[in-house]
Amino acid sequence: xxxxSQHPSRVICKSGTSVKIECRSLDFQATTMFWYRxxxxxxxxLMATSNEGSKATYEQGVEKDKFLINHASxxxxxxxxxxxxxxxxxxxxxxxxxxxxxxxxxxxxSGTQLSVL
Amino acid sequence: xxxxxxxxxxxSVQEGDNSIINCAYSNSASDYFIWYKQESGKGPQFIIDIRxxxxxRQGQRVTVLLNKTVKHLSLQIAATQPGDSAxxxxxxxxxxxxxxxxxxxxxxxxxxx
Numbered sequence: 001x002x003x004x005s006q007h008p009s010r011v012i013c014k015s016g017t018s019v020k021i022e023c024r025s026l027d028f029q030a031t032t033m034f035w036y037r038x039x040x041x042x043x044x045x046l047m048a049t050s051n052e053g054s055k056a057t058y059e060q061g062v063e064k065d066k067f068l069i070n071h072a073s074x075x076x077x078x079x080x081x082x083x084x085x086x087x088x089x090x091x092x093x094x095x096x097x098x099x100x101x102x103x104x105x106x107x108x109x110s111g112t113q114l115s116v117l
Numbered sequence: 118x119x120x121x122x123x124x125x126x127x128x129s130v131q132e133g134d135n136s137i138i139n140c141a142y143s144n145s146a147s148d149y150f151i152w153y154k155q156e157s158g159k160g161p162q163f164i165i166d167i168r169x170x171x172x173x174r175q176g177q178r179v180t181v182l183l184n185k186t187v188k189h190l191s192l193q194i195a196a197t198q199p200g201d202s203a204x205x206x207x208x209x210x211x212x213x214x215x216x217x218x219x220x221x222x223x224x225x226x227x228x229x230x
Contacts (some may be wrong), residue, residue: 007158034218036220042125043206044206045216045220046218091158093161106151106163106218108160108161111158111160113158
């Protein structure tokens with residue numbers, strides 16, 4: 001079964017609204033989670049690294065005020081797309097690492113398809 | 118055959134044939150490499166991994182080859198099936214640090230029945 005749960009799987013919203021995406025590690029604690037964005041027919045691009053109890057680290061070109069990340073607990077990170085616009089429409093995927101494992105320790109959520117009208 | 122589209126290159130193979138998907142990675146410090154399969158609208162699915170102290174690893178119907186000299190990875194799928202049709206990504210990471218996974222550009226595998 002899934003060890004990283006991501007919700008919602010799909011969201012359609014109007015331009016200007018904010019959308020929150022949740023990423024939960026189900027049976028392990030994740031001090032660090034990663035958020036990726038994927039445009040159609042492209043690879044996954046890292047947006048930010050979410051750190052429990054501290055500020056997220058954003059990749060170059062990713063607006064921190066636009067994409068708010070909160071990692072308030074060891075099992076939950078949230079990504080809020082603020083004042084969403086059509087160009088924010090994309091597939092957002094979170095990832096978490098189970099440090100107890102030696103292999104196969106990186107797990108991905110099922111992704112969130114965001115469509116901004 | 119293989120063709121390069123606007124974004125993802127596509128590899129078309131006949132059902133039952135072997136597939137070879139190639140990937141160039143970027144960071145010489147990366148010490149852990151993973152191949153993922155991604156179907157439309159879903160998150161990446163782990164296929165096989167390899168550490169930098171190895172040059173080959175075999176799984177069920179899949180083999181990963183690592184050439185550190187030229188920073189090249191390949192994924193070989195034996196007896197390709199229609200269910201193998203998906204986008205395949207290689208990913209690299211410096212596992213010793215808690216750094217994020219970096220994905221390659223991806224290849225779309227299309228299996229012709």
